Amino acid sequence: MRSATVLSAALAVGLSLGAGALQAQTSANINATATVLAALTVTGANDLQFGNVTPGVNKTVAIADAGAGRFDITKAASSGVALSFTLPANLTSGANTLPIGTWTGGWNTSATPAGATSFTPSASATNTTVTAGTAISVYVGATVSPAVAQAAGAYTGVVTMSAVYY
Amino acid sequence: MRIWILVACGMLVSPAMPAAAQVSVAGIRNLAFGSVIIGIPSTVAPSDAIRSGQYRFTAPAGARVRIDFDLPSQLNGPASARLPIKFGKTDAIVVGNAPGSVPTVLDPNPKANQKFDMGTNTAANIFLGGTVTPAGNQAPGSYVATIVLTVTIQ
Secondary structure (H helix, E strand, O other), X not given: OHHHHHHHHHHHHHHHHHHHHOOOEEEEEEEEEEEEEOOOEEEEEEOOOOOOOOOOOOEEEOOXXXXXXXXXXXXXXXXXXXXXXXXXXXXXXOXXXXXXXXXXXXXXXXXXXXXXXXXXXXXXXXXXXXXXXXXXXXXXXXXXXXXXXXXXXXXXXXXXEEEEEO | OHHHHHHHHHHHHHHHHHHHHOOEEEEEXXXXXXXXXXXXXXXXXXXXXXXXXXXXXXXXXXXXXXXXXXXXXXXXXXXXXXXXXXXXXXXXXXXXXXOOOOOXXXXXOOOOXXXXXXXXXXXXXXXXXXXXXXXXXXXXXXXXXXXXXXXXXX
């Protein structure tokens, strides 16, 4: 009788252990990773300045000229940005207009237009190549075309540049 | 007589031991959000062939397995900075290795009590997506956290 009791207990333990082992379980890890980029900033650094212009005579400011417009960008290292522009077709002085066009552009990772990468500013995005720099200077030039009967006055327009990471 | 009983007990226990080797899991690919922009949430879909996280597990054909994720609520960054991460109810997909296996969408969140019937499959891949939400003043830098997958044969 005592032997039978011991045997029953042994069977119960054996069955219990066997059932537990049927639930095979294992684990593995992966990582979730992200890189937060530094804030992208754009600053209008220099106005595009044509100075005095003569009626009937076109005047061009090139990106390497002192009157070129300049925007400064700060960005994350090793990240590319896409540039796009809102450009005026005319400068205005009250009700008078002065046509402006033939836009030129160049961007550089140093604060000089020398050696800048040329592009044509437009509403379409212009992608800069990925660089190790954290600062880009963008230079803008254009041509104004005063009419022979152009009204005298100070003419202005707004050039807007937008930058986004791509 | 008592010696005979001990031997019998040992025989009852031993056949169950190989069961522990019936399931295996390996981490294949990290869930990689890549570059994210301050103030803009970034989502990786589980169907993303490059950035989604991936595990591969094996289990016997015909088995039912339970799938449990240990998910982080934030990634750890520079100088104790934290980047919140969330997982939606459809952010996991499991696909068996048998021909014609149909992808099954899973909720990876804890207590979802997800099960997967192996059917004729002997292995399966689990793909994981998620969403990180950088704050407007999120510190730039690299962030990381560990995601644990546990597979249990039922």
